[in-house]
Amino acid sequence: MFVLVVNRFDGHRHYQSRYELSDVSLRGKTLLATLQYIKQEMDPTLNFTANCRSAICGSCAVRVNDSAVLACDTNIETLFKSYETNTLTLSPLANFPVISDLVVNWDDAMVHLGRIHPTIVPKKESSRESGCLQTQEDLNAILPAWDCILCGICASQCTRYSQNHNDYLEPFAFAHAWRTAFDSRNADPLFSCKAAVENGLWRCVHCSICMHVCPKAINVAEDIVDLRKLILEHRSQKNFSLP
Ligand code: FES
Incomplete structure (x- = not known):
């Protein structure tokens, strides 16, 4: 079992959501595809931005354990392996005002x-x-x-x-x-x-x-x-x- 903890904001309150994912649901996915899976299958309220899915538009950047990455250009399995953990924390980009969850202004x-x-x-x-x-x-x-x-x-x-x-x-x-x-x-x-x-x-x-x-x-x-x-x-x- 793998866990993504997302630091969220609803316009008034900061809180965390925890998403438990099986290795099957992660297989071959990018971080962006994983976020899309969560939104479609687990929690439609989770907000993030993305467009091209090809590392061209720049809209999907988020922080993983405080290091910013392009979600569409980051393999989720490799990410868990590189941190040698089964729990990662996602946050919106730092130094930008947060609009909602992983969406910044x-x-x-x-x-x-x-x-x-x-x-x-x-x-x-x-x-x-x-x-x-x-x-x-x-x-x-x-x-x-x-x-x-x-x-x-x-x-x-x-x-x-x-x-x-x-x-x-x-x-x-x-x-x-x-x-x-x-x-x-x-x-x-x-x-x-x-x-x-x-x-x-x-x-x-x-x-x-x-x-x-x-x-x-x-x-x-x-x-x-x-x-x-x-x-x-x-x-x-x-x-x-x-x-
Ligand atoms: S979705 Fe366009 S750069 Fe990631």
Whole structure:
């Protein structure tokens, strides 16, 4: 017998539900498929989010024993084995307001991402006719950050963001600042850098947890180092006020 304990919230009260599962009901399932099984067969009141079931949409991230994972990309049997236990505790992502059970609110996180201005300012030679082109090599250089699926796992596990939400951003926001700054089509690579500095770029403590937990292997810690180097090279151009 295997047990999933889920930390739940109904809008007023925090409580736990315990679901006992046979090894047959777990066989070959992902964590997401197990949650769907629980909802369909055991408890229709359990709430969680999911969409693509293919590790693309980023909506199914939850914490297992305090470590965030993509539920659709995590084999449940392997999970129990890796913790060497028959009981696991599921919780919603940390550092997000909880709406219900495993469902979190992304409103603030989207506002924070907007602060970075993750958009490019096309170079003058770009036109309606010629478009805003870049070589395959230049695209390849920034592709890792395009893999971000905004699952929120890095934000949930970030030691610095967990310490203070008010002077630092979710790590994925810095990955998007990096993508913008190093996009060869961008006329002003420093545009999003200034916003990154103002929102805590220098406060990263380089624990590199974001890099280890990212399901897309994005190295946000290294992106932050690249942004700092770029800013130091051009600090006089934008009057950066650095710590
Ligand atoms: S359901 Fe889309 S990433 Fe898991």
